[in-house]
Amino acid sequence: MEFPFYDSPDTATIICCHILERQAPILYVSHDEDDGMWQFLCGETHETDEAKLVSLKWVFDLDKAATFLEQDSTTVFC
Numbered sequence: 832m833e834f835p836f837y838d839s840p841d842t843a844t845i846i847c848c849h850i851l852e853r854q855a856p857i858l859y860v861s862h863d864e865d866d867g868m869w870q871f872l873c874g875e876t877h878e879t880d881e882a883k884l885v886s887l888k889w890v891f892d893l894d895k896a897a898t899f900l901e902q903d904s905t906t907v908f909c
């Protein structure tokens with residue numbers, strides 16, 4: 832599976848603690864045009880200390896697992 836982002840895998844990315852601890856799915860994604868920073872949040876409101884800094888690669892690895900799980904339940908294998 833190819834890395835689907837134009838940005839480098841080590842691009843600074845903000846995620847909330849819920850996604851970091853896999854307590855919530857990614858429901859809100861934003862990409863800041865100015866500094867290129869990504870944000871992946873669960874859609875709830877957060878305190879500043881609930882925002883965590885990871886790499887884009889980290890989110891990709893997480894999302895890859897989530898996508899796989901989703902496909903697993905909906906795809907019929909021939």
Ligand SMILES: [Zn+2]
Binds near residue numbers: 847848849873874
């Ligand atoms: Zn959250």
